[in-house]
Amino acid sequence: MLVGAIVPIALLVAWQLIVMLHLIPAYRLPSPLSVLNAGVDLSNRGLLGIDVAISTQRVLIGFTIGSTVGLIVAAVVGLSGFGSRLLSPTLGAIRAVPSLAWVPLLGLYLGINEDSKVVLIAIGAFFPVYTTVSGALRHVNPQLVEAGRAYGFGGLRLLRLVQLPAVVPSVISGLRLALAQSWLFLVAGELLGASLGLGYLLVDSQQTGRIDRLFLTIILLGVLGKATDALIGLLERYLLKRWG
Amino acid sequence: MRLDAVARSFDGTRNVLRDINLDIAPGEIVALIGASGSGKSTLLRQVSGLDRPDAGTVTIDGTPLVGVDQRCAVAFQEPRLLPWRSVAHNVEVGLPRGIGRAHGRARVAELLELVQLSDSAHLRPSQISGGMAQRAALARALARGPGVLLLDEPFGALDALTRLTMQDLLLEIHAAVPATILFVTHDVEEALYLADRVVLLGVESGYPPHSGAVIRSVVPVPGTRPRDRARSSLSHLRASLLEGLGVPTHHPAHTF
Numbered sequence: 272m273l274v275g276a277i278v279p280i281a282l283l284v285a286w287q288l289i290v291m292l293h294l295i296p297a298y299r300l301p302s303p304l305s306v307l308n309a310g311v312d313l314s315n316r317g318l319l320g321i322d323v324a325i326s327t328q329r330v331l332i333g334f335t336i337g338s339t340v341g342l343i344v345a346a347v348v349g350l351s352g353f354g355s356r357l358l359s360p361t362l363g364a365i366r367a368v369p370s371l372a373w374v375p376l377l378g379l380y381l382g383i384n385e386d387s388k389v390v391l392i393a394i395g396a397f398f399p400v401y402t403t404v405s406g407a408l409r410h411v412n413p414q415l416v417e418a419g420r421a422y423g424f425g426g427l428r429l430l431r432l433v434q435l436p437a438v439v440p441s442v443i444s445g446l447r448l449a450l451a452q453s454w455l456f457l458v459a460g461e462l463l464g465a466s467l468g469l470g471y472l473l474v475d476s477q478q479t480g481r482i483d484r485l486f487l488t489i490i491l492l493g494v495l496g497k498a499t500d501a502l503i504g505l506l507e508r509y510l511l512k513r514w515g
Numbered sequence: 516m517r518l519d520a521v522a523r524s525f526d527g528t529r530n531v532l533r534d535i536n537l538d539i540a541p542g543e544i545v546a547l548i549g550a551s552g553s554g555k556s557t558l559l560r561q562v563s564g565l566d567r568p569d570a571g572t573v574t575i576d577g578t579p580l581v582g583v584d585q586r587c588a589v590a591f592q593e594p595r596l597l598p599w600r601s602v603a604h605n606v607e608v609g610l611p612r613g614i615g616r617a618h619g620r621a622r623v624a625e626l627l628e629l630v631q632l633s634d635s636a637h638l639r640p641s642q643i644s645g646g647m648a649q650r651a652a653l654a655r656a657l658a659r660g661p662g663v664l665l666l667d668e669p670f671g672a673l674d675a676l677t678r679l680t681m682q683d684l685l686l687e688i689h690a691a692v693p694a695t696i697l698f699v700t701h702d703v704e705e706a707l708y709l710a711d712r713v714v715l716l717g718v719e720s721g722y723p724p725h726s727g728a729v730i731r732s733v734v735p736v737p738g739t740r741p742r743d744r745a746r747s748s749l750s751h752l753r754a755s756l757l758e759g760l761g762v763p764t765h766h767p768a769h770t771f
């Protein structure tokens with residue numbers, strides 16, 4: 272924890288030094304203080320809180336939907352040979368589409384509103400979960416599965432006894448990737464059409480030349496991403512305590 | 516338990532078992548020996564219902580086997596413990612269904628005591644030795660109080676001393692509740708000490724290796740248990756079984 276703080280503090284000091292020594296002009300690199308002031312200013316006017324809230328809400332809803340569907344589809348594909356033969360070629364093809372290619376289409380179908388952004392984020396969250404979890408389910412040690420069967424376990428009971436605990440680590444890393452992907456898709460969606468949210472704030476700041484706000488938003492995105500990732504860390508601790 | 520003309524082959528061409536006929540009386544202990552790869556584990560899998568023979572039938576108590584039979588309990592060649600469960604919770608997996616919680620816990624504690632693992636009950640499989648894991652797997656198999664106990668090299672990973680203790684333990688359990696036991700071993704000594712009959716599995720001489728193993732011989736072991744481990748009267752049996760395994764003894768039998 273303390274060791275991990277060394278590099279950010281050093282970066283902050285270096286940043287301040289560069290500004291103080293005028294190594295880079297201020298219109299290119301705002302001072303740490305001015306970034307802080309930009310944040311205070313925006314939040315005093317009640318704008319920053321809304322942007323943060325709406326973006327976080329979009330990510331959480333999209334991530335929840337995408338990763339839940341991802342887990343269900345992964346179970347079907349990973350556990351049943353028929354499910355795999357039926358679905359994995361199609362899903363593989365859809366995954367091959369660069370996900371940002373969906374943005375214009377979603378905009379057209381669902382309008383530039385909440386739905387389109389949430390769907391986009393859900394798509395982004397779906398694939399990491401689906402890919403890691405279905406792969407892990409397929410590779411659960413067949414000897415353990417057989418041992419479960421030998422002791423009279425089958426169907427859902429076998430799933431609870433062997434397969435689910437065996438894939439817990441993959442579920443966690445799938446969720447981690449999915450969350451990172453959700454933030455990525457949030458920004459992409461908001462950059463391309465939004466009137467609120469951190470992505471919108473990025474576009475707006477660029478157009479108005481407010482480099483301090485740009486820095487502020489980038490830092491905020493990093494902090495928010497890290498904070499939501501910590502939630503997954505809590506889930507991980509809980510799951511590994513039971514099944515680690 | 517009866518095996519009637521049981522055969523199993525893989526990939527259509529590789530015959531592993533061919534025409535296996537074996538009758539085992541209730542409460543009998545039968546040792547299965549044979550060279551590595553001769554199909555001992557495969558034969559056990561047919562009896563446990565985990566695998567289905569290509570031909571022939573397995574019947575237990577007069578009823579043919581369909582799928583995994585709850586009257587059987589298996590201890591595999593590998594311990595196959597679930598790595599995320601403690602030793603005690605792994606043994607719990609073997610309990611018969613519908614047993615009450617408290618009753619089940621008491622039974623697990625009793626079994627762990629029996630295989631001398633009470634002190635390690637809370638440890639994970641990765642934290643115990645190979646021999647301890649094998650004992651845990653044995654406890655798991657015993658947990659359901661099975662009518663038929665199928666053991667694939669149950670004492671293979673144990674050190675010599677624990678091995679003897681566990682052999683005696685198995686006999687004690689058997690004396691108390693006489694299950695039918697079919698066990699695989701590489702150890703002729705062990706087979707002669709534990710079993711009523713020793714079954715030698717192997718490819719008949721003069722046949723190609725992929726023609727499938729048959730029962731080469733069934734050797735009744737004289738004497739009632741508990742037996743003296745150093746009985747010299749069995750030395751001729753020992754020599755002939757070793758010979759059957761392809762280990763030429765070169766010694767006159769009586770020097771054993």
Ligand SMILES: Nc1ncnc2c1ncn2[C@@H]1O[C@H](COP(=O)(O)OP(=O)(O)OP(=O)(O)O)[C@@H](O)[C@H]1O
Binds near residue numbers: 531549550552558
């Ligand atoms: N699922 C399977 N698919 C293909 N071949 C198999 C399968 N299971 C077993 N075999 C083959 O059957 C043969 C016998 O295997 P088995 O495990 O029964 O031998 P074993 O007598 O138990 O040997 P060991 O003493 O080394 O444990 C081997 O040649 C093996 O390759």
Ligand SMILES: [Mg+2]
Binds near residue numbers: 556592667
């Ligand atoms: Mg074997």
